[in-house]
Amino acid sequence: MPTNTNCAGYSRRDSLQLGLGAFLGGGLLTAFRARGLAAEAVNAPAARAKSCILIWMDGGPTHFETFDPKPDAPEEYRGEFKAIPTAVPGVHFSEHMTRLAKGLSKFAMIRSIRHEQGNHGAGNHYMMTGAPPRIPVGCGAFVSFHPSMGSVVAHEKPAGGGIPAYFSLPSMTRSGGPNFLGAKYAPFVVAEDPSGRNFKVRDVALPEGLTGERFDDRTGVRSDVDSLKRFMDKAAGDPALALDEHYKQAYDLMNSKPAQAAFDIAREPTKVRDTYGRNGFGQRLLLARRLVEAGVPFVTVNDGGWDHHSDLFGALRKRLPSWDQSVSALITDLEERGMLDSTLVIALGEFGRTPKISTLQGQTKPGRDHWANAMSVLFAGGGTPGGTVVGATDRKGFAAVERVLAPENFVSTVYTKLGIDPNKILYNPNGRPAHLVSDPTPIKELM
Secondary structure, rough: OOOOOOOOOHHHHHOOOOOHHHOOOOOOOOHHHHHHHHHHHOOOOOOOOOOEEEEEEEOOOOOOOOOOOOOEEEEHHHOOOEEEEEOOOOOEEEEOHHHHOOOHHHHEEOOOOOOOOHHHHHHHHHHHOOOOOOOOOOOOOOOOOOOOOOHHHHOOOOOOOOOEEEEEOOOOHHHHHHHHOOHHOOHHHHHHHOOOOOOOOOOOOOOOOOHHHHHHHHHHHHHOOOOOOOOOOOHHHHHHHHHHHHHHHHHHHHOEEEEEEHOOOOOOOOOHHHOOOOOHHHHHHHHHHHHOOOOEEEEEEOOOOOOOOHHHHHHHHHHHHHHHHHHHHHHHHHHHHHHHHHHEEEEEEOOEOOOOOEOOOOOOOEEEEEOOOOOOOOOOOOOOOOEEEEEEEEOOOEEEEEOOHHHHHHHHHHHHHOOOOOOOEOOOOOOEEEEOOOOOOHHHOOO
């Protein structure tokens, strides 16, 4: 599998540098936390969706060459691609988004989210959590100051049948971790490529030659040997508890028939697999659909390589047609199976790209740089009105100028549709309160 890197040279494998210190620290519970836990009331909104598939376009996808072209702007702004009409009169997408343009009646498009975090580390954190970083962070940083959407959903909407509530394919995003919620709510990462002929997921089946009886014997031996005292209070930050959670997760997966069935992607008809696209991204979307079908509430497909500082047009000519095919296939497949109303499908990255095209020193092919004043977000499912376009950017794509929204509004919309109160207060192991989202106002047009 190719390794996608961003402008700072960090690869997907760097996501392993999560840093568990945020939820392994010590401290005593305060009386405030105790009172808060005792008095917490259930105030969840009615859920419109049961699950979410988040397509994370890591690196920052260009809004110009995807969902917000500017055909009337000067050439150095509009770029090389033409604009094409969509199913909604007056709304245009870029020329390589043909299937999604025809299918806009099935989903909504947000064109007016903006923020001030113009580097990968900060932008990723803001859009993935709804919380801006507490301190300045480096462009290539993997930071966790607040629980990610996937971890919050896993905490609030656990899955059954021994299957984890939060998956990330093929790697965890920079800020996709649980922070103070604990290792139990970290994503289960499926690094293997489902488009491969011998696709097999670790920890889902017993090792070859190990029978169920021998496995139970070994489990008993481990239980006897691993008898160290656990400090069960979260404030104690006992690292053994995190290891226990990972062990239990693996054990449950090996004994989970729903998990084993979900990963058996070879059961899918050839026509369906072809429709999604016989490539890693397309087959991961298909696997994501199978996982939500099995009851998983949150799946992230970490789709890297969108940081096009150079060779923007050459790279996207190759990439966008298959990407358009795969995402369109997912939305259509969910609709035909009667699952779209209960499944959110969202596609976005950390920010958009600069309005003016430039050629970097040492490069021969032009591209666009980071730009947090404008971005596009695809939003489908969970009762979202199809054909809705929220907000707009100016003529040259410099900034969102109509119905300007913040990342908090986007994240609050996801939580509200999944039946989670975005105004809920969580408590870290030291008893310190943290609002789930500082501004719990969802985007009304999508409700």
